[in-house]
Amino acid sequence: MITDTIHGHMKDIQSTKIKSLISKATIIEPTDTLSHVINKITKNNSYDVFYIKDKKILSTNIRALLDAKNINTMKVESFLYPIPHVTQNDSVQKVANIITHYRIREVPVVDKNKIIGVVTAQRIIKLLSSIDNKWIKASLIYTQNPITVPSDETISNARRIMTTKRIDHLPVLNQDKIKQVITSYHILQSIIPSEKQGRKSMGSNTTHALEFKIGNIGSTRIPQCSANDDLNKIINSMLKADTTCCLVNLQGTLQGIITFRDILGLLASKLETPIPLYIVGMPDDQQNVNLISSKFSKTLKRLQQVYTEIHEARVSIKQQRSGNKKEGKYEVTIMIITPHHTPLIYNSVGFDLSEVLEDLSEKLLRNLSKRAKHRSKNSIRKIGLPIF
Template sequence: MSSPQIVYAHLKEVRDFKVNKILKKAIIIDSSYTVSKVTGVLVNSNSYDAFCMDGKDVLTISTRDLLSAKDVEHMKVKPLLRKIQPLTTSDTVEKAAAILSHYRMRSVPIVEGNQILGVVNIKDIVELLHKQNLKWIPINDILTPEPITVKSNDSLATARKIMITRKIDHLPVIKGDKVSHVMTSMHLLQVVKPGEKIGMGLRGIDAKKKYESEIGNIGSTRIPNLDTHVPLSAVIESMLKNDASCCLLTLWDHVHGIVTYKDIINILESKIPSEVPLYIVGLPEDYSSAEVVKTKFDKIIRNLRKVYPEVESAKASIKTVHNPSSKQPHYDVGVRIITPYKTYNYAESGWDLSKIFDTLGSKVVRNLSQHSKKRWKTSIRKIDKKDIF
């Protein structure tokens, strides 16, 4: 297990890299476009995100957003557009990685005035990381364990629902008892893309009918499949060599995990200004919620150090799970506390992120106060409850 503090220091060169040095052409659309037209633009350019300006606001739409459209042919794209925070030419890769991870995007625009100058692609950041020595970082530190899979005889509608509700772009497809290929949101979008008009009709069948079809062989077989014991450097090299946006990690023919570009750039995780190094992965999309999380996590560690002063660093990982039966997401939160003697891990789940961190705060402080050395006379009972949160 690699130390977040060591990883953070090791990747300073990448974090400080200026985004204007990796500027690429942006896919620009107009809010008056139909879903059908934007679908064609993204499919033809093999891009996952498109952007437009609305006054001073920057709006975006992704392949997953387009999959949620009910009327592909006639619906305007405007209701599906989302406001995001852009970059400026003076920003660094660290900020770009934070925004990409925050909004679960493949590219983020660089804006000057009211003009989109271009984008920073997530793949370009991965290529910067590839130039670093990452052989000492185990892949188990960053992979997403037990990824959601679908069967080849499942319907495209099933895959669509999973991608939209879980906000994921990759689905390993099981055929028989093994993974045969991986389907992405782009593959699905290509299938349901409206056909060419012939006279008053439409070539092919409409999107609703297409979603009733089986997944079958739709997807890519050019996906790296590596052992779980390989280092991060081997995974990145294999993904770039195969031009693949994900890599499967197997153990005894079982899919143990999946690594995507997003998982990789998470090692450029946010460091919170604090008494000790604090890191958070997977902050919620809402910035006010993200700030609440940062404040609570910082307060947990500050109060912990009153009873356990030798905390060296701490990391919180937040996994957001979107349940189709509820508008409110479910959160799985893990906290890792690193001390000179041992690494402590805690986990909590729930629907209210604020309450989850409150519960974790009580659990962490209570548990580690019991492990503190006898010479530390400070007791958890001396800390006022209102100070913990």
């Protein structure tokens, strides 16, 4: 089973201590205006920003700031939300879990109630490039059929897609060809008026800028690959171009996209269950880890009784956060791998993780039991026995 092989291959990377991977963090104050925060992001070439309050880390990022109405007068405080942190002795896998679970790119490192830096997705990607991954192909990790936008679409609509779908990359179509990729960073930059426009006109010019067409906005230096290209080649091309994505093409047609988050999915946690279960975006609290393990252990055990051909299951868990709130919707997707069919994918969304897992388990049991029953009837037909 390929996932089990990858998991064994990545063990040394997963257990690596993060002490040598720490970079400078972008620190802000809740009273900072959004324009001040955006300037810091631009200057430091960062994606996430942080503030520590009463041993709690608050954060926001570029995608969250796209919802801002007036970046000159609004304070960043209303965009901040709690986020987990790590210590210097924590592992790469813990950082990867937080990045994929919360859909961020930087995880703060705290020592003695002080943020001493961050571990970025890019640093982990660089670490992955140090081992031989030539047998891991793009086809194993890329996101199929990515959302695209035409070049004559407005920046406002691109922003809406990014904020609602919680993505940072949109390939841009021009005469049925992908010419560039527009990112959340490009959109954020496009709504900042030039110095000549003056600060008083900030609000109106931001609204006006969003109605412009995408046109040539975006990056044309996005690396491209085929589904058969290996992981080392993909990572090296992304690092060389200093981009956070790679496009997967087949004879000039867009097949998919690979982002840092897709690559970090290779560092999935493994739970001991009747059927091998891998978690991408493992929650940081043990209570939810126990809940996931218990729920899916029982579900997979029941499934195995009626559908013995299941090789493994992969679960992706992401949590939406907005504003200064702890609660947020959980997006949970499970992929069932079988030897003779395309992967079976089921998903569910909700505020209560327990209810989401219950809903997902019911979908799995109901649909796979139907498949097993149908297969059983077909087998009975072949040997001429009656079907009741």
